[in-house]
Amino acid sequence: MRKLIVHQFITLDGVIQAPGDSNEDVDLGFTHGGWTHPYWHDEIGAHFGQAFMETDAFILGRKTWQIHGKAFAPNPAEDPFGGFPKYVVSTTLKSVEAWQNSILISANVIQEVRKLKSQPGKSILLDGSSVLVHSLIENDLVDEYLLHVYPLVLGIGKRLFPEGKRVNLKLIESAALPTGVIYQRYQRI
Numbered sequence: 001m002r003k004l005i006v007h008q009f010i011t012l013d014g015v016i017q018a019p020g021d022s023n024e025d026v027d028l029g030f031t032h033g034g035w036t037h038p039y040w041h042d043e044i045g046a047h048f049g050q051a052f053m054e055t056d057a058f059i060l061g062r063k064t065w066q067i068h069g070k071a072f073a074p075n076p077a078e079d080p081f082g083g084f085p086k087y088v089v090s091t092t093l094k095s096v097e098a099w100q101n102s103i104l105i106s107a108n109v110i111q112e113v114r115k116l117k118s119q120p121g122k123s124i125l126l127d128g129s130s131v132l133v134h135s136l137i138e139n140d141l142v143d144e145y146l147l148h149v150y151p152l153v154l155g156i157g158k159r160l161f162p163e164g165k166r167v168n169l170k171l172i173e174s175a176a177l178p179t180g181v182i183y184q185r186y187q188r189i
Helices: 042-053 062-072 109-118 130-138
Strands: 004-011 055-061 086-089 102-105 123-127 144-150 169-176 182-188
Touching: 004 042, 004 130, 042 055, 042 144, 042 182, 055 062, 055 109, 055 130, 062 086, 086 109, 102 109, 109 130, 123 130
Parallel strands: 004 123, 004 144, 055 086, 055 123, 086 102
Antiparallel strands: 144 182, 169 182
């Protein structure tokens, strides 16, 4: 059975909203977008690259798919996601043709993810996708978490773990980066 791995940039208080850009996700008046930039280190990219090597499919929520697609689809030669199937969970999109190898999941999400996990292959990686990740966590579908924990507290924003859900984890890897970011890899137990 394939593993479903969640990769997130996350603050000490659990916020995952808009790590890359100030306009990425302003839901609920969020004004702290782009909070990861001052802490960048090449090891962050190396960890993400390692996750890609263990992966042969992605699952993304609509907003994350659109953000990644705008960044990468115009330059296919530079698209790290390009050759992989990208399963896009959305009830509002009618087409996912804008970004190559994208497949729409618009109904029975939990059942469809269970089917994907039962297929042969490498791991499935989820990046961002704050609404989708809550559904997957609530239904015990996430097997591992790859977290880059940033040394700041935002006090507001969308969080990784849904309120009221207990998740028991085992730390299997950890590394401190020179910028204060801590890389942590957890397995669900």
